[in-house]
Amino acid sequence: MTDIAVAPRRRTLGLGRLASVDPIFAVALAVIGLLVLLAVVGPLLCPYGPDDVDILNANQPPSAVHWFGTDALGRDVFTRIVYGARLSLLGPAIVTVVATVSGTALAITGAWRGGLLDRAMVRVLDVVFAFPALLFAVLAVAVLGTGLVAPTIALSIAYIPYITRFLRSVAIGQRNLPYIDSAELLGFPSMHVARRHLLPNIRLFIIAQATLTFGYALIDLAAISFIGLGVQPPAAEWGLMVGDGAAALLNGYPWEVAAAGAFIVIVVVAFNIVGERLTALAEARA
Amino acid sequence: MASDPTRVRWVRRGRSHLTRWVIVPLVTILAASLVLYLALSLAPGDPVVAILGDKATAAQYAALRHQLGLDQPVLIRYVHWLGGAVHGDFGDSLLYRQSVASLLGPRIGITLSIAFYAAVIFVTAGVLLGILGGMVRRLSAPVAAVSGIGVAVPVFVAIQVLVAVFAVNLGWFPVLGAGDGGLDRLHHLTLPAITLAIGWSAYIAQVTRSAVAEQRRSPHVETARGRGLDSAWVFRHHILRNAAIPIVTVSALAVAGMFAGAVVVEYAFGLGGLGSLLVSSVGSKDYNVVLAIFLILLIVFVVVTTVIDLVQVWLDPRLRERQGP
Numbered sequence: 273m274t275d276i277a278v279a280p281r282r283r284t285l286g287l288g289r290l291a292s293v294d295p296i297f298a299v300a301l302a303v304i305g306l307l308v309l310l311a312v313v314g315p316l317l318c319p320y321g322p323d324d325v326d327i328l329n330a331n332q333p334p335s336a337v338h339w340f341g342t343d344a345l346g347r348d349v350f351t352r353i354v355y356g357a358r359l360s361l362l363g364p365a366i367v368t369v370v371a372t373v374s375g376t377a378l379a380i381t382g383a384w385r386g387g388l389l390d391r392a393m394v395r396v397l398d399v400v401f402a403f404p405a406l407l408f409a410v411l412a413v414a415v416l417g418t419g420l421v422a423p424t425i426a427l428s429i430a431y432i433p434y435i436t437r438f439l440r441s442v443a444i445g446q447r448n449l450p451y452i453d454s455a456e457l458l459g460f461p462s463m464h465v466a467r468r469h470l471l472p473n474i475r476l477f478i479i480a481q482a483t484l485t486f487g488y489a490l491i492d493l494a495a496i497s498f499i500g501l502g503v504q505p506p507a508a509e510w511g512l513m514v515g516d517g518a519a520a521l522l523n524g525y526p527w528e529v530a531a532a533g534a535f536i537v538i539v540v541v542a543f544n545i546v547g548e549r550l551t552a553l554a555e556a557r558a
Numbered sequence: 559m560a561s562d563p564t565r566v567r568w569v570r571r572g573r574s575h576l577t578r579w580v581i582v583p584l585v586t587i588l589a590a591s592l593v594l595y596l597a598l599s600l601a602p603g604d605p606v607v608a609i610l611g612d613k614a615t616a617a618q619y620a621a622l623r624h625q626l627g628l629d630q631p632v633l634i635r636y637v638h639w640l641g642g643a644v645h646g647d648f649g650d651s652l653l654y655r656q657s658v659a660s661l662l663g664p665r666i667g668i669t670l671s672i673a674f675y676a677a678v679i680f681v682t683a684g685v686l687l688g689i690l691g692g693m694v695r696r697l698s699a700p701v702a703a704v705s706g707i708g709v710a711v712p713v714f715v716a717i718q719v720l721v722a723v724f725a726v727n728l729g730w731f732p733v734l735g736a737g738d739g740g741l742d743r744l745h746h747l748t749l750p751a752i753t754l755a756i757g758w759s760a761y762i763a764q765v766t767r768s769a770v771a772e773q774r775r776s777p778h779v780e781t782a783r784g785r786g787l788d789s790a791w792v793f794r795h796h797i798l799r800n801a802a803i804p805i806v807t808v809s810a811l812a813v814a815g816m817f818a819g820a821v822v823v824e825y826a827f828g829l830g831g832l833g834s835l836l837v838s839s840v841g842s843k844d845y846n847v848v849l850a851i852f853l854i855l856l857i858v859f860v861v862v863t864t865v866i867d868l869v870q871v872w873l874d875p876r877l878r879e880r881q882g883p
Contacts, residue, residue, distance in 0.1 A: 403855075404817065407821070407855060411852060413840055414840045418841075495714055500825075500841065544710055
């Protein structure tokens with residue numbers, strides 16, 4: 273028995289076409305691509321190690337030798353940004369995958385089953401939703417200790433309500449469309465309908481939510497490192513670098529703070545732009 | 559009498575209101591506080607060893623363990639802790655060797671001052687910016703761009719930028735401390751409050767802009783305008799009245815969410831509030847303090863979400879019959 277295509281199936285997401293008519297979207301996408309490239313192969317380009325201390329050349333301004341200058345211990349800021357990209361992006365990537373998969377599963381289950389289960393789920397999610405993710409991460413650190421593990425676990429849980437709430441309303445909207453009715457009338461089991469018919473039709477919404485989640489998770493994880501409860505020195509991580517450079521900044525050497533701060537903001541803006549454009553595209557197609 | 563339909567409806571509605579706005583919030587606080595207590599009881603480290611050091615005898619450990627009630631099952635300890643907390647007794651801080659309540663007292667004022675100061679800033683700036691962006695077509699794109707960047711700037715980056723510009727270069731504001739009350743306090747808290755408010759101002763501006771723009775294009779507003787009503791009247795009674803629902807909701811969520819940002823801001827500016835105490839207590843494993851601060855935050859969030867629900871119903875009577883959000 274073959275599937276009956278009641279709704280048009282798209283093989284590709286059509287992002288290339290969106291990028292060709294929307295230059296801002298294209299730039300944001302390129303920034304994300306470059307960044308991933310930087311995290312993967314970047315360390316090969318660095319002539320220094322991330323922990324190479326050179327106290328005689330501390331707090332140097334940007335130059336041909338040190339592209340982004342040096343920090344208070346004379347470490348090359350560009351090198352630390354590049355190495356830091358791995359830790360700074362790894363945490364948000366894990367949070368995004370875990371929260372998106374769990375959130376999607378909960379949203380579809382809630383929208384499909386309805387009833388008491390759905391109402392209880394919404395109630396619990398509302399409570400978790402109101403509690404800021406950052407404080408959730410602080411609580412996890414209190415239980416599990418400092419480092420990247422505790423806040424990553426906490427944020428993976430704390431972001432589920434955001435994704436679930438949004439996708440649940442999308443799924444409920446799709447539920448009332450003829451293609452779902454047709455599939456159910458044909459007697460397909462509801463999990464089959466959800467997986468083969470609903471999921472492909474809401475995947476753009478899911479990707480959009482995941483993209484936005486990545487940006488928020490990056491900010492929260494960097495904030496945890498900034499207040500000293502996350503990644504510990506001397507590891508290179510962007511949030512830690514912003515905090516680490518505060519003393520040098522007060523003495524008039526802003527290089528470390530400026531580089532790490534700028535990278536965080538550029539990356540988050542890029543992810544936000546892509547996430548918002550994808551949401552708009554998904555809404556326009558729905 | 560029970561057959562009188564209006565009376566039955568009234569009684570049922572009265573009960574559902576009590577459930578929705580009193581019982582559910584209370585149960586939520588209780589359940590969440592239990593989860594909180596159980597989670598922190600799993601944390602490693604033994605308070606008895608922390609107090610006596612590792613040189614004491616087994617009998618001394620056992621005696622102190624008994625004295626602190628640590629030989630009881632965790633649920634019994636939870637009930638004791640909650641019973642004390644209701645009376646404002648959160649036990650003693652292991653690090654400061656004084657009662658948690660006496661530690662929290664002076665610090666709550668600082669946190670509330672920053673939070674209130676920041677809330678005034680972000681509600682004013684966010685709503686004004688959003689209305690401008692929503693009502694004036696030429697300002698729509700600039701407001702969208704500025705608020706788009708504003709929500710992406712993390713609090714801790716904003717802190718460094720503002721400190722570099724206004725404290726280091728211009729010397730207008732102090733970098734550390736909370737000041738000595740009165741105008742000095744206001745002066746010290748201005749930079750922290752502004753940094754705390756930036757992200758939320760931008761977020762509220764976004765929500766306000768899209769809500770106002772949506773109402774402005776809606777049929778009921780075009781009808782009102784078509785009937786020749788004064789444009790200021792249309793703005794106040796047709797656009798703002800409807801746009802107010804999402805604006806009030808996100809503003810209230812912002813007030814709750816701001817306490818997370820306050821942790822970062824207090825830490826960075828060295829302000830002795832609840833947030834910086836939370837960070838240092840997590841670092842030093844001073845769990846009685848951590849528990850007390852989280853319980854306070856928990857209550858704040860549940861109260862805020864309940865108030866949001868009440869205000870939404872007040873603004874939009876259509877929600878009155880709904881059984882909880």
